[in-house]
């Protein structure tokens with residue numbers, strides 16, 4: 001009976017950065033957090049830290065570059081929990097300099113493929129695979145870690161703060177991810193599953209770099225909020241903390 005009320009979350013790329021911080025925030029709420037990490041030993045270190053705080057944490061191997069990873073995530077969650085309440089598609093990469101840079105005329109196919117594989121294709125494959133388990137939840141929540149750098153509206157405004165940040169592969173992968181959020185939310189509009197895109201802020205992580213203004217400790221607010229939305233919360237939106245961002 002207990003399994004019916006216990007909330008289960010799966011967070012990809014959760015051994016460090018915003019993913020780990022999101023696991024910490026959800027763990028603090030009493031949610032069982034399953035960390036998906038491509039290096040299982042790093043994942044175990046992260047799990048040990050969460051367990052030492054009294055949180056319910058587990059780890060499974062998840063690599064966005066390995067198609068089998070989505071299948072093994074499904075098998076593990078189905079066998080051990082029977083359902084999934086929260087999926088945080090957090091794992092992401094940037095292979096380009098993100099700020100003050102425009103590589104549109106130089107971008108290589110290799111960088112495009114690698115970036116889209118992790119930031120988009122793997123997210124779709126994992127979400128599709130886990131959807132039957134999310135449909136078993138009474139309040140499924142899917143959070144896609146996007147970025148304000150995926151906003152076409154802000155990119156096309158000459159005076160917007162992100163206007164000079166035109167790393168094409170990363171930005172376009174997040175624009176496409178936002179499109180997936182809108183499309184999936186529409187398909188699921190008559191279910192109790194909500195799908196939203198999150199911009200965490202510009203965060204001091206390996207990806208965000210040392211000049212980012214936001215500390216990692218503050219970085220999970222948006223993901224955690226969207227992961228725990230009430231039944232009357234939004235679906236198919238793009239948010240930073242409580243604020244709606246333009247597509």
Ligand SMILES: NC(=O)c1ccc[n+]([C@@H]2O[C@H](COP(=O)([O-])OP(=O)(O)OC[C@H]3O[C@@H](n4cnc5c(N)ncnc54)[C@H](OP(=O)(O)O)[C@@H]3O)[C@@H](O)[C@H]2O)c1
Nearest residue numbers: 013017018063064090091092145147202203205206207208
């Ligand atoms: N930091 C920012 O300012 C910022 C702003 C907007 C959006 N975001 C988004 O927020 C998310 C988290 O970013 P972050 O700043 O926390 O990045 P980060 O510190 O670089 O951490 C990235 C995480 O993703 C994992 N990862 C990378 N490639 C993977 C793969 N192929 N399979 C599985 N896991 C993989 C990494 O695992 P390893 O440890 O094994 O490398 C790590 O756990 C990303 O989607 C990013 O685009 C970040």
